[in-house]
Amino acid sequence: MIIKPDHEFVIIGSGCVGMAAGIMLKKHGLHDFIIAERFDKPGGTWNVNTYPGIGCDIPTPWYEFFFDRNKNWSRFFPKGAEINAYHNQVAVDHGLGPHFRCNTDVTRQTWDEDNHLWRLSIADGSEITARYVIAAIGQFSDPSLPTIPGVDDFTGKLQQPARWDHSYDWTGKRVIVVGTGASALQIIPEVAKTAGNLEVFQRTPIFCVYKPDFENPKLLNTVLASKPVSKLMYPATKGLFDGIIAVGSRTPVSWSKPGAIGLDALTRTYYRRRLNKTVEDPQTRTALMPDYGLFTKRPALSNTYLPTFNQDNVQLVTTSIDRIEANGVRTTDGVLHECDMLVLATGYKFFHDPLFYKLGWVIGRNGFDMAADFRENGVAAYESMAVPKVPNRWMLAGPYSWNHTPHTMAEYLGERIAKVVLAAKARGITALEVDETAHREYHATTRERSKTLEWYMTELHRGNNSYYVNSHGQFAAGRLVSWREMERRTRRDPLRDYRCRSLRMRLELSRTPTGTGSTGAPRVHAGQ
Structure with a gap:
């Protein structure tokens, strides 16, 4: 007997x-769907990240739905x-x-x-069934803990950007912030306002450019x-991105090399000024100067981060961390930096990396483990959404x-x-699986288009830990497909x-033997 699913869709x-x-x-x-949220409220990134100073580094005209614009941004x-x-x-x-x-969960x-x-x-032991799954899991909800020995030994207050405890008052306390990424740049100026002493542990300096922020x-x-402006902005924005x-x-890389080297030199000159x-x-200025290209890492926007280092209660530490101890952080020179609150602002697990996908979390046809395949072969998805052997499932952030x-x-x-599901329903189709040849060809084209940016980040700036390059050396964060091409595919x-x-x-067909596809089930072509 065929089982009817609880819902047509589950959005995760x-x-x-x-x-x-x-x-x-x-x-x-398509109204038969639920949106599964592991936390106690909807909202994703902006629900779980409530750390001091949190804000967006994309201007409001581009950080909203085009079908529902906000007239009240402050x-x-x-x-x-x-947000x-x-x-x-x-x-x-x-x-x-x-x-x-x-x-x-x-x-x-x-x-x-x-x-x-x-x-x-x-997680509570129950089960939900669905015909289709849409994974809408963002990249700024799960903190990436550093592989520093002794994290569990710390007896003070441990904070993370996506798990901030607002009940703790750091006024007059000794605080250490580990990390100088986008979240840390927002946290540091706020904590410095009232902390007794703040030490910022920096592994790699970041480009921190001017933020044209103002009240709207x-x-x-x-x-x-x-409506007129919205209708104009949508194609104009897509044209810019294209x-x-x-x-x-x-x-080509051969054409890009002189321009990339020249642009890097120009941006470093500007940033030094x-x-x-x-x-x-002077010593702090030198330590804050990046030695890589502007676009290797995601540049940060802030008007308050750099001036924070002029405060008497703020110090920049560039000595490597040896371990975390009960009372603070010990560096490789043997010095123990004591603190009452330790903030680990060391980034997030990002959807372009194979390690983002948990082993055994997605098991497709014939026991296919999507995460295991990603870890062995690198990440790949047709139109960034679909993977062979994983039917009826798409990723919106893949x-x-x-x-x-x-x-x-x-x-x-x-x-x-x-549109894919509606077309399938109209033809009586109940399982959709991206064709392996189409998937392979799409990924090959994607990799070819990524060559120049991959060269810039992994060859020209070899050894730099880039935000955009994953543990397999793939530039897998960006979709190098124009909107014109994407819209052509929709037709x-x-x-x-x-x-x-x-x-x-x-x-x-079960009563009469017929030819079958490689899945063991009859092949139903799109035209049937």
Whole structure:
């Protein structure tokens, strides 16, 4: 007997990406879905990250849904609480409330080939079944703990950006912040305001450029949210990104080398001048000067980070850490830096890295472990979403996925998934699996387009730990596909590159032996 799933869709993750997926499903008349959220409230990144000073480094006109613009942004670069409130209001306005299932931590996803559905194991021991799964898991919810010995030995207050405890008061206390990435740059100036002493442990300096932040006049919000401007901004923004992608993906390495070297020299000259104007102590200025190219790591935006090092209660430490002890951090020169609060701002687990995917978390057809395959062969996904042997499952934040802001990409990918499913339903198809040849060809094209940027980050700046390059040496964060090409693909048959199977046809054909595909089930072509 064929089992009917509990829901047609389960969306895993309730951040802006998961919300966009739900809204796109509803737009196309697909209402049988839940949005599984492991925390107690929806919101994703902006719900779990509430550390001091948290804000966005993308301007408001580009950090919102184009289908639901916000007329009330208070700043050009909004703070975290305001972004979270905006997302929650979008969820209310589009009727997502009944679809949220909070405190629902999906610990394993197993494909049931007999019934063409997914069995989702939940942390509380229950199970949810669904015909389709959409993974909308962002990259800024799970902290990446440093591999420093002794973390568990520390007896003071341990803080992480995505798990900040606001009940602790660091006023007058000794504080250490480990890390100088984007989150640390926002935390450090805020903590320095009231800490008795703050030591910032830096492994690699970061480019910290000027942030054109200001309060949004009401007129600006009204103009930006108006329909004429929205209609103009959408294609204009896509055109801008297409130009950047064209340069990054189609310029040969031989042509790029002189320009890249020259641009790096120019940006370092500019940044050295910025440091000279902003940071008073010569030794600190030298230590804060990066020795790599501007685009190797994600540049940070801040007007308060660099001046913080002029405060008497703030010191920059560049000596390597040996271990963490009960009372503080011991460096390789033998010095113990004592502290009351230790902040580990050492980054997040990122979806472009094989280690982001937990072994045994996604088990596809015939026991295929997606994470094990990624770790062995590197990350790869057709249109950044689908993987062979993993039917009826898509990723909205997967390998090689971003060529725009999260909101816009999630809108596009959610729309793509809805159209694929609608085409399948119209033809009685119950299992969709991306064709291995299509997947291989798509990935080969993606890798070819990534060569120049990969060269810049792994060869020209060899040895630099780049934000964009994963543990396999792949530049797998960006989607080097133009919007024009993406929109052209949407006009094709949605099922063109999928191998399709049908429970109904399998039952009808079970009485008479026929040819089967490699999966052991009859091949149902897109045209059937």
